[in-house]
Amino acid sequence: MRRARSITWLALPVALVLAAAGCGSGGDTNSAGSGGESGTVSIYGTEPKATLLPANTTELGGNKAVSALYVGLLAYRPEDAKPYNLMADSIKTSDAKVFDITIKKGWKFHDGSEVKAKNYVDAWNYGAYAPNAQQAASFFENIQGYADVNPPKEGDKPTAQTMSGLKVLGDYEFQVTLNAPFSVFQTKLGFSAFYPLPDAFFKDPKGFADKPIGNGPMKFVSRTPNADIKLTRFDDYQGENKVHFKDLDIKIYSSQEAAYSDLLAGNLDFMEALPPNAKVADKYKADLGDHVLTTHLLGISTIAIPYYVPGYNNLDLRKAISLAIDRDKITKTVLNGSYVPADGWISSGIEGYQPDVCGEWCKFDPAKAKDYFQKSGFTGKLTIASNADGGRKEPLEAACASIAQTLGVSCEFVPSTNFGAFRQLADSHQFTGMSRMDWSADYPSIEDFLTPIYRTGGSSNDSLYSNPEFDKLLAQADATADKDAAIKIYQQAHALLAKDLPSVPVWDEKGIGGFSKNLKAAKLNFQRQAEISEFRL
Amino acid sequence: MGRYILRRFLQLIPVFFGTTFIIYTLVWAIPTDPFAGKCGQRPCPASYIEVMRAKFNLGDPLIVQYFKYLGRLLTGDFGETFAGLSVGKLISTAYPVTVRLALIAVLIEAVIGIGAGVLTGLRNKGFLDNLVLVSTLFLISLPVFVTGFVLQIVLGVQWHLISPTVSRAATFGELIVPGFVLGSLSMAYVARLTRTSIAENRHADFVRTAIAKGQPTKRVVGIHLLRNSVIPVLTLLGTDLGALMGGAIVTEGVFNINGIGGQIFRGIQDKEGVLVTGIVTLLVLVYLLASLLVDLLYAVLDPRIRYD
Numbered sequence: 001m002r003r004a005r006s007i008t009w010l011a012l013p014v015a016l017v018l019a020a021a022g023c024g025s026g027g028d029t030n031s032a033g034s035g036g037e038s039g040t041v042s043i044y045g046t047e048p049k050a051t052l053l054p055a056n057t058t059e060l061g062g063n064k065a066v067s068a069l070y071v072g073l074l075a076y077r078p079e080d081a082k083p084y085n086l087m088a089d090s091i092k093t094s095d096a097k098v099f100d101i102t103i104k105k106g107w108k109f110h111d112g113s114e115v116k117a118k119n120y121v122d123a124w125n126y127g128a129y130a131p132n133a134q135q136a137a138s139f140f141e142n143i144q145g146y147a148d149v150n151p152p153k154e155g156d157k158p159t160a161q162t163m164s165g166l167k168v169l170g171d172y173e174f175q176v177t178l179n180a181p182f183s184v185f186q187t188k189l190g191f192s193a194f195y196p197l198p199d200a201f202f203k204d205p206k207g208f209a210d211k212p213i214g215n216g217p218m219k220f221v222s223r224t225p226n227a228d229i230k231l232t233r234f235d236d237y238q239g240e241n242k243v244h245f246k247d248l249d250i251k252i253y254s255s256q257e258a259a260y261s262d263l264l265a266g267n268l269d270f271m272e273a274l275p276p277n278a279k280v281a282d283k284y285k286a287d288l289g290d291h292v293l294t295t296h297l298l299g300i301s302t303i304a305i306p307y308y309v310p311g312y313n314n315l316d317l318r319k320a321i322s323l324a325i326d327r328d329k330i331t332k333t334v335l336n337g338s339y340v341p342a343d344g345w346i347s348s349g350i351e352g353y354q355p356d357v358c359g360e361w362c363k364f365d366p367a368k369a370k371d372y373f374q375k376s377g378f379t380g381k382l383t384i385a386s387n388a389d390g391g392r393k394e395p396l397e398a399a400c401a402s403i404a405q406t407l408g409v410s411c412e413f414v415p416s417t418n419f420g421a422f423r424q425l426a427d428s429h430q431f432t433g434m435s436r437m438d439w440s441a442d443y444p445s446i447e448d449f450l451t452p453i454y455r456t457g458g459s460s461n462d463s464l465y466s467n468p469e470f471d472k473l474l475a476q477a478d479a480t481a482d483k484d485a486a487i488k489i490y491q492q493a494h495a496l497l498a499k500d501l502p503s504v505p506v507w508d509e510k511g512i513g514g515f516s517k518n519l520k521a522a523k524l525n526f527q528r529q530a531e532i533s534e535f536r537l
Numbered sequence: 538m539g540r541y542i543l544r545r546f547l548q549l550i551p552v553f554f555g556t557t558f559i560i561y562t563l564v565w566a567i568p569t570d571p572f573a574g575k576c577g578q579r580p581c582p583a584s585y586i587e588v589m590r591a592k593f594n595l596g597d598p599l600i601v602q603y604f605k606y607l608g609r610l611l612t613g614d615f616g617e618t619f620a621g622l623s624v625g626k627l628i629s630t631a632y633p634v635t636v637r638l639a640l641i642a643v644l645i646e647a648v649i650g651i652g653a654g655v656l657t658g659l660r661n662k663g664f665l666d667n668l669v670l671v672s673t674l675f676l677i678s679l680p681v682f683v684t685g686f687v688l689q690i691v692l693g694v695q696w697h698l699i700s701p702t703v704s705r706a707a708t709f710g711e712l713i714v715p716g717f718v719l720g721s722l723s724m725a726y727v728a729r730l731t732r733t734s735i736a737e738n739r740h741a742d743f744v745r746t747a748i749a750k751g752q753p754t755k756r757v758v759g760i761h762l763l764r765n766s767v768i769p770v771l772t773l774l775g776t777d778l779g780a781l782m783g784g785a786i787v788t789e790g791v792f793n794i795n796g797i798g799g800q801i802f803r804g805i806q807d808k809e810g811v812l813v814t815g816i817v818t819l820l821v822l823v824y825l826l827a828s829l830l831v832d833l834l835y836a837v838l839d840p841r842i843r844y845d
Binding site: 155257 | 568570573575576577578579581582584585587589619620621622626630631689690693697701702705790793795802803806807808
């Protein structure tokens, strides 16, 4: 009798806990409501690392809000990443140096003021001007007069406030002059740094950051740091990519795993990437069924072999390393099929992509690899450096193991504590071995895979690769106004990389995302983002 | 008593300066440039880095930076993060959530832990005793994230009893399961500690006297036995309150709770010295106040204890 009573006592608090927990789920404010045009869609988000200004947003977390709040002259089609005129009425050039741009009339900012040519010019000048410290300032570097507002040398003061290459010609027309012909400039205009800003911004930039006013399909409602960013439909939006729901709730998560649980429980509607634990043994396919999304990301993963590391400026060694990596096996096993083997330095989704540019060097061939390794005369240890978080470590360890096994050399993965520490080594050229070099395109152009990484002095040329012939081809392509002709020359430059192997292409990521049962349809675009106009409740 | 409290409060002042300085220095001793990975695969423009360094006084020697920070802190300004958010505002949204979570955890520890400890301590050996011993051993051996994920997936995704993550409001109801997860480890320790303590004191002279006087069992256990046995448990619970607030990183991550654990973690990763120092300083104060409270409670439980 006594015993029975005491067990009841112990059980009581447990029962209370469960009962109260049951009530807790009632507090959930989210999940798509009534459906149709008036419903709410919630998407996975991460805390923005900078203010929500177009020219200050260089990472995905902030870009989710920025790309819904603002639109630019161009947008990219979600299917094939082809640019099309969105706010631009026409963009004309004869020499790829002077661009005449007219914009459509009647478009409005969320505060009711009209979007005019000067909103573009002012926004770009603001973004480029050094004291404004915008993270994407260097995207304006092609425009004439950029060096006057943002001197390349640290410590120099800018000599002008505005770029001489920007001229307002009327309410709806402006002219852009570049410092040298650059045929890809037009494609670049869809990048978020080139979005316009309203007059209200220039009156009070500080207050604006707390309550941004854009010209995009969604307008700002509220933001709670580390919790959510709420947006709602802007009914006066004129563009073709209108949204078909009312409210967008960007929910901030500290881990993808937690978000994935919410996705399965229907508390979250969209994730553009899935956590590693969902990819093991294709668990996500069973969990999500036909609500899995795939896309072609415009990115490429390579292993850089820096030229400044002693002994690494050796073509035979580069060949041996590339031949020794079993790309097929690693993408299928370690990477669970979410990547495919790379066959060049350009993502296969990009216009101008040609298959097999890397050719024989990107095919696993142990015998040939050994031959080249012997020829190279390399002795010592090989290493691959990367930040270890975010699933970076496992595939690189597998690549290292593949190299070690094939060449009979010791190979080691060298982790950095986080991305910042890793980039610091890259920026200051302090790698002591190979390193991860993953690139995702800022704008869908073959040029964006070549110039930044492999041109002499390129912004992300961390390996210090330099080939005058390659630079000459790029310059020639930049100056070719005809787009198709330019692509042909870029392709020639791309082919040159297979001769020098400045880095070793390894894999090409397939984007895998998912959406909840609250949504009928969703689309993932090449920038690994939700195409919000494609959401259907 | 009054003088004792005053003395303890005065002790807070050097502790405050010491911790802020140590933490500020430690965060900046992490050998990474905070702006190295900020702009993705490209290095940040020189103009951006220059302005940010000037804004956050990063060009100054560390000691000057610290005093500039301290000066602002004393006027109530916690500073700004690199993303331009006010640290004061971040703390004021995150702190209440963590306090609620920690309180629930401590409450669960105290109620279930002491309850189970008393029941088993009074009657060692037997089914109930073994049950508690085995289940606490089970909880002690499980890492917190396992308990967290299992409860989240079973209760949240499969049975739909709770929402798998906690909403922005983070009400008491929603925090019960995360609180249980957070407190589960200490709950097991509390149960075992109470059990041992009770079992020891059960044969003490004052308990026998009380029984011999013919007092009802309820009074013997509730007043005489429990009050004397609970002192070590109280020490554990008091220090645990502070530990739970700072140590909730894992639980907060699993249930996506916008608390200070996650803020500290992100702050350290991004080298947000101002954010980390602000939060940790407040944590230290909470810790000190909690231990002061525990010290004062000793006297309430055991009148023989005097402060002077």
